[in-house]
Amino acid sequence: MDGTVQAIRFKQWLPEWDDFEFDPAQHRRKPDDHILLFSMPAIQLRALSGVYRRTRGGDGGEGLQRHHDPKRSAAIRDFVRYGHPYSGLPQAARDEASAGMRKPGWLPTAIVVNILTENDERRGRKVARSDIVSVTEEGDSRAQLTLPYRERLQRWTPKSLEPFEVIDGQHRLWAFDEALKSGSLPGDFELPVVAFTGLDIGWQAYLFWSINVSPKRINPSHAFDLFPLLRSAEWLETLSDLRIYRQARSQELTEILFTQPDSPFFDRINMLGESSKTAPVGAGVTQAGWVRAITTSFLSTGSGRSAKGLFSANITAASGPLDWSRAQQAALLIILWREIQQAILDNSFDWVKHLTEPNGQSKIDRDTIDAFSGTKTMLNQEQGVRGVLAVANGIFFSLAQVSPELFDIESRVVPGTATSTDDVRAAIEEIKNSSIHAEIVRLATAIASFDWRSTDAPGLSDDQRRLKRGFRGSSGYVALREELLRHLSAGTGQIAQASEEALKQLD
Template sequence: MHRREIRHLYYEVMPKDEQPKDKQPSIPALPVRQWLRTWEEIKFDESQHRRRPPEQFYVASIRANQLRALCDIHRRSSSHKGSRKSDLGVQRRHNEERSEEIAEFVQHGFPWSALSGADRRSGRYDDLKKPGWLPTAIVVNVLLPDDVREGGAVAPNDIVKISQTGTFAEITLPEGMSSNWKPKQTAPVEVIDGQHRLWAFDENTDEDFELPVVIFHGLDVSWQAYLFYTINIKPAKINTSLGFDLYPLLRTEDWLEHAGGPTIYRESRAQELTEALWSYPKSPWHQRIDMLGDGGRRSVTQAAWIRSLLSTFVKKWESNRVPIGGLYGAPAGADQAVLPWTRSQQAAFLIAAWSHLRDEIAVTEAPWAAALREEYPEADGDVAFAGPTTLPNTDQGVRAVLSVLNDLSFVRADELDLRNWPASDFAEGTSEIGLSESLRSLSTLRANNFLREIATELASYDWRTYGAPGLTDSQRSSKARFRGSTGYRELRQDVLSHLANGRNEQIAEVASEVLSMLGLDRR
């Protein structure tokens, strides 16, 4: 039955005095009730963004340009001054190339959409043109008036209303809704699944191309992440790590913890980051990580790197017991916003930080570095950074550096605007071109200067190991604390104290804040 016929039937079954006046554009919809008595046993927790969901959703047919305007991803102007404290990363990362591919498919179907531009223009393949149907539903959520996204709610005149009388429902769109309509504040509709199909359409197009849409009304953000997971990841068994890139909010979902989701993500991601540090030609750790765990090599093993990343950057969300979470697996600081970084961005951040440390140690004239260079005058490379008796080339030292970098970056995530570092078109994985592009992009950001300043302060710390030649008895006794399993915590505290007592006021301030948050004393 055509939408117009449904709409006509809808008005026929309604009493005339209840029929809505056409002051605002509206769309008929079919309610679908899905609720079981056993679901009453579920623990709904609004504090965890899992308030009780509605007992039904709706199925409708909406013009693509209208839905695109209602879900406009560019809804916030540069003049908006609102806080981002409630932005929980509902909007997933958008791949423009994917949407462009779908747009070509819609126009002339497959395999025409896969042809090169020259082949299309040649006329030899015109017989391959076919309809580009998109029968699979877009899944969206209509926000309630009190729902907050990106620090703000939907403007009163932009609210999408849903009412039901009898068999059918009516979705009333904002006043003045047209192809060039824009929301005044937060967009009233958010896409849960199907954003690449939707963004294949230009909001200014006048073509009457409709999309099937499944509409939830007031679905809390944690349920949206859950719905995305069950639609895309669980049945299809796609790469779990990629799933966490597409929907960063999944990184903090405790319901996945019991199923091994975040554990699988964290372990997989830690291994990917380690491999990127080892394989990228310009990385300070290029070919310097023992990837196979062979005995006798004087380099940090892959397993040690993975353990250190799991304890730092890919650590679980913060809690009362662990006040500072991992930058890559948790909300980025006090604003509770999950970083939507891709794998190449995460790896590039680590490569940049270690590169700054290598470069700063290379130029330092600190007594500890000079002493090591005097002891190993014939060594290849800088023994102060990569020698046999320097902590940055040990398990404990790697853990300490990663801990400090994560701690300081996590606490200053808002000020550094880490969430708004855009991913490049080549940032899907950890290819060399993806890493190079992410490093180039990072070099223009304030965060890069922050990492350089940390490295400058770290270079003045005495990184010699317990077994380094030339140490005094007092120095050797002090460094004995860093040996064994307790050495990780001791070295982290010692390095943080060094930064807190350093010359750089900004770094000293944030290091002091970290020590306080961790309940550690400054030495």
């Protein structure tokens, strides 16, 4: 074997594409106008491909965060070995009587990869010069790939980054891992490959979308977990797809807040928009209200004059969006609101006393929980929920820019899969054991010390009642946010600094 692979080189480029806006700073430099098509033994492709190598600690390739679903790979592995429908049978049913159901498990769909060049860098690392897969053009329609080793069945590992990045088809490659380890995979079992060369990670995210999400082959919400770059892509926002799928994520997070026993809003969101008489006890905010609040804060793209959402917009142009899963996102919201609730219960804030001790009359059965979930607190009204989420998002986004290590949390939760109660609970514990938790507690305590009484609450002076009337209506959202930021800026530390900067931007 000479360590080369013959490829078909085909052109997919239109003249009008030359006028598109290509921006290296946004991970979208101008791509090559030719693509490669070839076949390669699965054993060889697996060795050359960087799949799931990135960790939150920074080891491995930058770009699209890929996560492995072992069940999916196992299903593909069984399909290759036995075909359909035998591969779908439980082990107990795989006997001589059902053996006639076995068929070839063909995988004719191409694995899509990106061939890294010597100029491509992923978090400060490049493919070692000796590991580069070089591409030599042989006329208009042919090319030759020269591999970093000669024997295709050789057990080879790269010195640094793998020369191939898998854009689509990673689970098919993982399906062969068991066979690779045991040596049972024939060396001539080949897979078709479509290869781009030196493709920026922004275009890789776009390719994933066009292959998997645009034709509706997978749940777009899963893409939100798996590929953070998609959350802030301008081309999606323009097409309205991203708006729809941000709203879908907001609804999912609202659903988790409502169904998660650890949430202070467990069974306490008006999911069906019922009247106050038939709504769940203490459910002052509707599902639609929560969806609007989350969409315009933590899931805002930051386009135009809108806020930059911690779960959606680029933290920086270089780092991209925060790569947190749905469970982690829900966990942060749950912890924030739980700490606000706890701060109200633990502290003797004047506004809480006025609300729970009308006319200064202390009662034995005084219940401070009413200050959090009662009918006369804005924390149980859409204005208050929007205010808290808008300000908290701004503070956390600022912290992520100044101290990104606070959000670098190792998680056992696998993004892109259905989020279970255990996943959210695990994410809550992971955040509680991380450095960001102390900042959440500080912010929650500062938020809880703000006067959250509504206009009809007892004990308000004329000036206070007049101020709170200004929080009503659509203009009231901005007024409440400004007043809350002014309150937070009177404190100390990073939260006060971030609040002060946010106030300047409102001017």
